[in-house]
Amino acid sequence: MRCSCINCIVPPHILLRLAQSEKKEMRQIAMRTLLTTTRLRGQRSIRARLTLADVGAAQRTVYDCRNSTNLSEARIARTEDGQASSDASVNRVFDGLGATRDFYKEVFRRDSIDGRGMRLNGFVHYDRDYNNAFWDGSQMVFGDGDGVLFSDFTGSLDVIGHELAHGVTESSAGLVYHRQPGALNESISDVFGSLVKQWSLKQSAEDADWLIGADIFTPAIAGDALRSLKNPGGAYDNDDFGRDPQPDHMSRYEDLPDNEEGDFGGVHINSGIPNKAFYLVATDIGGYAWEAPGHIWYESLKASSPTTDFRGFAELTFMMADRLYGAGSREQQAVAAAWRDVGVRVPPVVVRMEIPQRARGGDGHAQREEDSLAALSRQVAALAEQVSALSREVNGAKSRRVSARN
C-alpha cells in the first residue's frame, strides 16, 4: 500500500517548506500531513485540558450571581454532592439540569451537552430585574424577572431544557445564530425543551401543552406562554406584549434584518415554522413525542451543518425517518406531511457522493491542483483557529474552576 502522508515526526516548519515545494506531489503530501497533524495536535491539546476542566460525569454546579452581571464573581450555591439550598431558584435549576441530563442520557444515550460528560453549570439571580435566560457558550444563566411582567426564569422546566439544548446544538450541528439556521437553532431548543418537560411528566403528544415558558409570566399578564409549538402566533395577545408574532407557515415567514434589532433575522420569530412541523409529526404519529419524532429530530440535528436551513433540515428528517423506520413508513409519511403543511417542500432525496476528479493533465488540471491546495490551506488555517478558540474556552473554564475553589 502506498502511503500518501509524511510521518508526523517531521517538524511543522519543514512541512511548511515542503508545502511550497516546486514538486506538486510533495506539495500535496505536505499539505495533507499538515492538515492531519493540525487535527491530531488539536485533539491532543484539547483532550488534555478537558481531562482537567470539563469531563465531570455531567456534574451539576449552581452559582448565585447575587444580581451581578459578572459571572466570575458568582458564588457556588449548590454542587452535585452538596445539600439542597434554602434558595428555591437554585434548587429549581439544579433539578432542571438533572432532569434534562437524564432525558438526554436515557432517551438518546447522550452523555451531557457535549456527549462526553461535560459539567453542567447554571447561574441564577443574574443582573437586576432581568427578564431573560441565556446560554453563554458554555453555561446557562437565569434572571429573576422584574416581578411585573415576568417572574423567575427558573420557573419553567422547558426553559431550562431550552437553554441546555442550545449547548447540544452548539456541540453538534453548530447552527449559526442568523436567519433560517438561527431560527432552526431556536426551534431545536423549543422542541427539546418541551420534550424534557413531556418526558419528565410522562405526557403523550396529545396531553402535552406544547408551551415554552408557561410559568414565567406573572399572574398580571394575560397569556399562555412565550411560545406555543401547537399554535405559533397564539401564545399571547395582550396590551403589554401585543400579539405573538410567530408564523406557522412559510407564507408568513418574517424577513427581518440580520442584526440585534432584527433578532438576527427573526430567529425567535420564524422558529414557529419548524416548531409547528414537529408538533404535527408528533401528533400524527401519536404516543410519546420523545420516541420516534424525537429520535428523527435528534439524528437530523446531528447530521446538520452550521448553515442548514429549513428545507435542508426537512430533507434530513425525511431521510432519517427512512433510515430509522423504513421508506414509506408511517413515520416518514408523517414527516413529509408535516413539512408540506407548513409550506416547506421535501423533495425526493438525492444521495450526493463526492467523487474525486481524476488527473487529466493540462492547464485545467494545474488549476484544480491549485484550488485543491488552496482549499487544504484554508482547512488547516480554520482547524488551527478552532483549536485556539477551544483552548481559550477550556482555559476559561479552568480559571473559573480555580476561582470557584478559592
Place this chain on the structure above:
Amino acid sequence: MIVSLSKHGGLAAGIRLRQPPVVVDAKALPPQAARDLAVMVDAAVKADEPAPPTEPHPDSMSYTITVERDGTTVTLKARNSAMSSSFRELRDWIEGHGRRN
C-alpha cells in the same frame, strides 16, 4: 435632553421586537434628577468603547441607549456579556424613570 433605551433579543425577543423604547425627557424631571441624568450620560459616553464584532450567544440580550442633546444624537450599545458599569447604571436609571410611549 431626551434619552431612550431599547432592548433586543433574549428568550422573549418576539415580545421586545415590537416594544417601543423607554424614554426620559430631562425637561420633565425635577432639577436634581435632570442633573443626575446628565452626569450618568456623560459617564456612559466616556466609558463607551465599540465592542469587537462577535457571534451572538443564543438568547443573549443587547441594549441601545440613544441620547439627543444640543442638536446631536449619540448612540451607545452594549451586550450583557460586555457592559461598562456606567452603561449599566444609566440603563437601570432610565428603566426606573422612563416610560414607553
